[in-house]
Amino acid sequence: MSHKEMTAGVQLAGQVLVAAWLFWDLLAGGLAGATVTGVAIKLLWVIGAVIVFTIVATIVMTIVFSIARGEAFEDEPADERDLLIEAKSQKWSSYVTSSLAALALVPLALGADPVLAAYALFGAPMIGGTIHAIYQLYYYRVS
Amino acid sequence: MGKGQTGVSNTIRALRFNAGEMTQAALAEKVGVTRQTIVAIEQGRYSPSLEVAFRIAAVFRVPLEQVFQWEGKIDE
Numbered sequence: 321m322s323h324k325e326m327t328a329g330v331q332l333a334g335q336v337l338v339a340a341w342l343f344w345d346l347l348a349g350g351l352a353g354a355t356v357t358g359v360a361i362k363l364l365w366v367i368g369a370v371i372v373f374t375i376v377a378t379i380v381m382t383i384v385f386s387i388a389r390g391e392a393f394e395d396e397p398a399d400e401r402d403l404l405i406e407a408k409s410q411k412w413s414s415y416v417t418s419s420l421a422a423l424a425l426v427p428l429a430l431g432a433d434p435v436l437a438a439y440a441l442f443g444a445p446m447i448g449g450t451i452h453a454i455y456q457l458y459y460y461r462v463s
Numbered sequence: 464m465g466k467g468q469t470g471v472s473n474t475i476r477a478l479r480f481n482a483g484e485m486t487q488a489a490l491a492e493k494v495g496v497t498r499q500t501i502v503a504i505e506q507g508r509y510s511p512s513l514e515v516a517f518r519i520a521a522v523f524r525v526p527l528e529q530v531f532q533w534e535g536k537i538d539e
Binding site: 322396399400401402460462463 | 495496497499500503508509511512515
């Protein structure tokens, strides 16, 4: 496993944690009486938490892999295969993110609670990021 | 051709053996790619660019067609 695959795995773990938190939050009545401002602030905190989680988990996993392998587990400069895999993964991620972001307008157009649109706007890049990480892991295995 | 396999086969494993059991890491460093890329090329999962293909051939001082062979078919 390369450092880039490990990073993709960490990003995927972060997205799974966010999905689990969202599910728990909705079950715990996160939508009840929620305002757009309140939800936006909450989701911004989640984005911050994901960034911190990704940085910390990457550092911890790098140390763990280095100890397990008995040598420094460093990221190598990207070569043509890395760039190709990144481009392919980014393509799918962009399709999903832009499609879901556009769909986020639907509840607003139907006159639904704008809080739902805030969740949809948050979910679009999160799901796009998940697709990106999954495709990276997939392409590193098959190509 | 299996899943994830290209139509290009190669003799890199044999060439490395003949070059004094050159490691994949050593070949990667000479060619200027990552070891994972050499592994993927050697296993036929990734077809390199022409430039990398020529670089690999140059490392072993052999013609390109001795390293890579096209196994596909062209429809007529």
